[in-house]
Amino acid sequence: MRYCLQCGHEAERKIPPTDNMPRLVCPNCHYIHYENPKVICGSLVVHEDRVLLCRRAIEPQYGLWTIPAGFMENGETMAEGAARESYEEADAIVLNPHLYCIYDLPDIGQIYSIYLADLKDGAYGIGSESLDCALFSEEDIPWDTLAFEAIRRTLKSYFADRKQYNELSEFPIHQDKIGKDLSIKRY
Numbered sequence: 001m002r003y004c005l006q007c008g009h010e011a012e013r014k015i016p017p018t019d020n021m022p023r024l025v026c027p028n029c030h031y032i033h034y035e036n037p038k039v040i041c042g043s044l045v046v047h048e049d050r051v052l053l054c055r056r057a058i059e060p061q062y063g064l065w066t067i068p069a070g071f072m073e074n075g076e077t078m079a080e081g082a083a084r085e086s087y088e089e090a091d092a093i094v095l096n097p098h099l100y101c102i103y104d105l106p107d108i109g110q111i112y113s114i115y116l117a118d119l120k121d122g123a124y125g126i127g128s129e130s131l132d133c134a135l136f137s138e139e140d141i142p143w144d145t146l147a148f149e150a151i152r153r154t155l156k157s158y159f160a161d162r163k164q165y166n167e168l169s170e171f172p173i174h175q176d177k178i179g180k181d182l183s184i185k186r187y
Helices: 078-090 149-164
Strands: 012-014 023-025 038-047 050-056 069-071 094-105 110-119 130-136 174-177
Touching: 038 078, 038 094, 038 149, 050 078, 069 078, 078 094, 078 110, 078 130, 094 149, 110 149, 149 174
Parallel strands: 038 110, 094 174
Antiparallel strands: 012 023, 038 050, 038 069, 050 130, 094 110
16 A cells, blocks of 8 residues: 555655554654454354365465355454354354364464354355365365365364364364464465
């Protein structure tokens, strides 16, 4: 962005007097443009010991598998965003969502919040951002074609927790940082 969102004047990158980080600052109206991380909300949707995955019909990672997830919208909670994404991407209605995984991705300015939820009546379809949707058992997960590292970690945590706990409500919250790893091409 080169121009001020408030007055349209060309802005410059500098450290404002009351700050300690470079920001885009308008020399005309003095508006400071803050660039903050984006929140991704998603649902690990479970039905009869299987998880719902969607094959992406959009970039990034077109054609690869993920859970229903996307950017949080203004005016919604993270849980509402996760439920909305489940409906948009997989025509799935989620029940009993609870926070399950939080991932910080500082290298790309994102925060992933993933909810563990039940699939209402086992019903799902294929939304406009998906090529396909399916329920997978642990042995059928397409590990080599998962779109993002956060999804890989979430699935591994889920299958490990399932062996240790009796109820989904007993699963702990997982928190981690995913750094830039050049050997991993999918974030």
